[in-house]
Amino acid sequence: MSPKVSKEHKEQRRANILNAAKDVFIEHGYEHTTMKHIMDAANVSRGGLYQYFLNKEDVFETILEEDLQLNLNELEEVLREKVHSHWDLLLETIYGEERQPNDDMNSLAPSKLEFFITGRNDKRRREFGKARYYNGLKLYSAIIEQGQQKGEFCTKFDSDIIARSIIAFIDGLAFDHSILPKEDLKMKQQSALFRDYLKTILGVE
Amino acid sequence: MSPKVSKEHKEQRRANILNAAKDVFIEHGYEHTTMKHIMDAANVSRGGLYQYFLNKEDVFETILEEDLQLNLNELEEVLREKVHSHWDLLLETIYGEERQPNDDMNSLAPSKLEFFITGRNDKRRREFGKARYYNGLKLYSAIIEQGQQKGEFCTKFDSDIIARSIIAFIDGLAFDHSILPKEDLKMKQQSALFRDYLKTILGVE
Amino acid sequence: MSPKVSKEHKEQRRANILNAAKDVFIEHGYEHTTMKHIMDAANVSRGGLYQYFLNKEDVFETILEEDLQLNLNELEEVLREKVHSHWDLLLETIYGEERQPNDDMNSLAPSKLEFFITGRNDKRRREFGKARYYNGLKLYSAIIEQGQQKGEFCTKFDSDIIARSIIAFIDGLAFDHSILPKEDLKMKQQSALFRDYLKTILGVE
Amino acid sequence: MSPKVSKEHKEQRRANILNAAKDVFIEHGYEHTTMKHIMDAANVSRGGLYQYFLNKEDVFETILEEDLQLNLNELEEVLREKVHSHWDLLLETIYGEERQPNDDMNSLAPSKLEFFITGRNDKRRREFGKARYYNGLKLYSAIIEQGQQKGEFCTKFDSDIIARSIIAFIDGLAFDHSILPKEDLKMKQQSALFRDYLKTILGVE
DNA sequence: AATGAATGAGAATTCATTCAT
DNA sequence: GATGAATGAATTCTCATTCAT
Structure with missing residues (x-):
């Protein structure tokens, strides 16, 4: 049958x-x-x-997992290829991804923040949040580390800490963008400043 | 009677x-x-x-408003007094306030993030979020601006943009801290890096 | 003391x-x-x-009782005096009283209807309703009866039945007036027709 | 599927x-x-x-609407058929319908009065009340008008006004009946008087 | 007497989840 | 597999009434 x-x-x-x-x-x-x-x-x-x-949570987690998987694939792909400029790669990774609140508000990012923050007291939810965090961490620190190994970035700061700071800043921008209209945020100028900052600590140029 | x-x-x-x-x-x-x-x-x-x-929202808003008021009072007080070091004042403001996820998790910060992010489609809630943001903005940019005027900080960057970046970073840290245990965050080292960063763009030392 | x-x-x-x-x-x-x-x-x-x-009911009942008392006093007064025209007295009683929905909607009449109808399953409330009804009945039938005795009205119909019909009609008008705007009711013309009707059955003119 | x-x-x-x-x-x-x-x-x-x-109101309105629809259907049917005696039809319409408080108190009529009178300050409710009123008006005036055209009724009075008076009287009876026991009302005799009255103004017999 | 804070019963409504067909 | 009717727990909010001061 x-x-x-x-x-x-x-x-x-x-x-x-x-x-x-x-x-x-x-x-x-x-x-x-x-x-x-x-x-x-x-x-x-x-x-x-x-x-x-099973329920709403299950639906959302499934979407998250697929996004996460996409990220991981991308990372692997990215690091396997010959990278001309780790600096460009880093910027692309930050700005091309939804972790950076892009202009269109058709992003799931606010809902993700919501999902994790409202579920912060739930074991299962926290595991997910951890996975999300470490996933991003792996992505950014891998790029930075490789850039350092290739001599493109200076090694003054730990790649892990830089990666964490990138995440914190991006999450913060995503949050602020979720609750404020774009016009209120001067996103462009903040991003420029952030780029300068990264350049400084990575010793670019 | x-x-x-x-x-x-x-x-x-x-x-x-x-x-x-x-x-x-x-x-x-x-x-x-x-x-x-x-x-x-x-x-x-x-x-x-x-x-x-009136309802749960009213309770929370009242708490928020009182916090907001405390902030405002503090700001006024702070700026009226003779400030020896605007750099110290800035650090105190960042680290002494709940906007910086302090060690104790007895903080209302995560609930605030929740309140604003789950209510991002609600007019009233957005107004509150805006007030919160601009309140912080005013606080930080006032300190920076005064520091610049006194010649303690360099004027290379706009105080407004620096203040916004501080908020973004703090919000991001608060968010990450809300969903991850302290041990996972290397908060100290991130903070040290952030301090260095601020020093650089403010031309301190 | x-x-x-x-x-x-x-x-x-x-x-x-x-x-x-x-x-x-x-x-x-x-x-x-x-x-x-x-x-x-x-x-x-x-x-x-x-x-x-004691409660809302008590407040309303008190208001009712005072109104009722006014009515009774009026009746007594009216019947003690020398009445020139019972027909005029009848019309005055109908039109001068709130039982006839007058032009101003500042009348308690709708609330009274409400009070009695929502409380129709309550013993106490029903007693009040009965009192209201019999009070009106007494008022109208007394006038009609006296008119009949004086030979001003014909005795073809029982004064009691005529009085009841007057009440029914007035209550109906009050009800319709309560839920419809004056413009929708053609009150004047209905009243004229009703007056004609009364003239006929009372043998006036 | x-x-x-x-x-x-x-x-x-x-x-x-x-x-x-x-x-x-x-x-x-x-x-x-x-x-x-x-x-x-x-x-x-x-x-x-x-x-x-949706709620209690919705339940009641549904019941009302079905009743209303029954009425309308009945009217159409009635007027399409050959009518032998418009007088009989009128009486049937009045006495066969719940607008006339029949002997059984198993009638929804009091609740309807309640529904309209307690909701008299509510826009939606008033619309319903209006529909109810004009529905009845149409019903009665159609019968009367046709009777007049056929020469069965005299045309001394406007069918519209007569219909309104019928409604007022029936509503009044319904109200009085809602709050008083049948025994107190002498319904039969009132009805007889009312029938006489209608005969007179319609010129029947 | 007068006040108004405090109580708690009761009504409305929503929504995730189950389950017979 | 698919359907959507049925369930009932959970929550919000209102208001009459009481009672300590």
């Missing part, structure tokens, strides 16, 4: 739900999204939704 | 509720706190609680 | 509360009026209000 | 709830009925009830 519905179909359906859910999370934020919102956006029944995911 | 209990008594009770509520918010976070939690912690009946505050 | 506050003062206070309460009932209706509304309107404290009245 | 239960089943359940709710409204009146009452009477859970109706 072969299954009524092919595995591909299920995968497709699952992916559809995740895409719709992502839009919903972006629109309403994590806390204020309900399973009903997701059902409606994904055009799936209540029961259907629960067939693929 | 005289009231049953003195005005002081009422103020006292109100303050008690706020204190208890603050503890509850610190323990459960903003979203997961219910009025019941506050009632129980403050040892006040449902009706009693609603006599003093 | 004479009382601190004179009896007159108490009476005055009580009357003040009743006046304020009446306005409140007119504005919000019976059901939607709260003790708080009355307190605020009467500028009296919660405890003060409860010193004079 | 097919729903768990048939559409009929859902309709059935909805109808069950409405029936149960109607009984509850008749027993407790509109204001004193709670959603809990309806839940218990309909044997449906809290959530179940809210799946079908």
Whole structure:
């Protein structure tokens, strides 16, 4: 007895739900999204939704995990290739990623902050937060370390600490951007200053 | 004609509720706190609680406003006095205040982040967030500007932008600290790096 | 030990509360009026209000009773005097009284309807309703009966039944007027028709 | 793809709830009925009830609308058919309908009066009241007008005004009947008088 | 007498999750 | 597998009434 519905179909359906859910999370934020919102956006029944995911948390975690995986892949790819300028790579990594609040507010970033901060007392949620943090840490420190090894960056400061500071600054900007309109933030000028700062401590130019 | 209990008594009770509520918010976070939690912690009946505050948001906003007011008072006081070292004042302001996630996790900071980020789509909440941001901005930029005027800091960078970057970094640290245990953060070393950074762009020493 | 506050003062206070309460009932209706509304309107404290009245029902009943008493006094007075035209007296009684929804909507009539109809399952309330009804009945039938005795009205119909019909019609108009704006009711023309009707069955002219 | 239960089943359940709710409204009146009452009477859970109706008002309005629709259908039907006696039709319409407080007190009429009168300050509620009034008006005036056109009724009075007076009288009777026991009302005799009155102004016989 | 703080019962509403079909 | 009706726990908020001072 072969299954009524092919595995591909299920995968497709699952992916559809995740895409719709992502839009919903972006629109309403994590806390204020309900399973009903997701059902409606994904055009799936209540029961259907629960067939693929245990609950709202499960849906969000799945989206997170896929994002995380993308990051990791990217990192591997990036470091395997011949890197001409680690400085450019670093900037790309910072600015091309959603950790840097880009101009479009169609970003899941605020919901992620929400997810982690509202769940800070929950063991499972904290594990996720840790994974997210160390993932970013690995990404940035790998680039910096390689740059240092290649002699492109100076070794005055520990790559780990620099990476952490990058994360802190990016998270802060993401937070401020989440609650304030772009116009209020002078993002460009802050970014320029931050770039100067990185140049200084990495000994670039 | 005289009231049953003195005005002081009422103020006292109100303050008690706020204190208890603050503890509850610190323990459960903003979203997961219910009025019941506050009632129980403050040892006040449902009706009693609603006599003093409209709803959970009102309770939290009151706490925020008092904190904000403390900040403002402090700022005024600070700037009226003769300042020996604006650099010391700046560090004190950063590290002495809760904006810097201090060692004790008995801080309301995570709940504040939560409050603003979960309410980012709410007009009223955004106004509060804006007030919080500009309040901090005013505080830091006033110190920097005065330091620049006195010739203690160099004027290479705009005080406004530096202040914004300080806020972003502190918010980021607060966020990361909210979701990760202290041990994971190497806070001390990050702070040292940040201090160096500030020294550089302010031309201190 | 004479009382601190004179009896007159108490009476005055009580009357003040009743006046304020009446306005409140007119504005919000019976059901939607709260003790708080009355307190605020009467500028009296919660405890003060409860010193004079048991509850909202008690306040309203007191107002009703005073109205009822006015009616009764009027009736007695009216019937003791020499009546030139019972027809005119009847019209005056109908149109001069609030049972006829007059142009001004500053009438307690809708709240009275509300009071009786929402309380129709309550023994005490029903007794009041009965009193109100029989009071009106007595008023109208007395006039009609006297008119009949004096030969001014024909005796074709029982004065009791005519009086009841007058009440039904007036209550109906009051009800319709309570829920519809005056413009929708063509009150004048309805009244004219009703007057014609009464003339016919009373054999006037 | 097919729903768990048939559409009929859902309709059935909805109808069950409405029936149960109607009984509850008749027993407790509109204001004193709670959603809990309806839940218990309909044997449906809290959530179940809210799946079908938004709130108490919604439940009641649904009942009202269905009644209204019945009325309208009846009217159309009635006027399309060949009418032998418009006088009989008029009487039937008055006495067969709940607008006339019939002997059985199992009528929703008092709750309807309650619904409209307690909601007289509410825009939405007033719209409903208006619809109710004009619906009745249309019904009665259509019959009268047709009777006049056919020469069965005289045209001395405007059909519109007569219809309004019928409504006022019926509403008044309904009100009085709501708050007084039948025995107190001499309904029969009032009705007889009213019939006479109608005969007179319609020129019947 | 007067005050108004405090109480708590009760009503409304939402939403995650289950489960019969 | 899919559906969506049904459940009920959890929460918010209101208000009449009491009572210590």
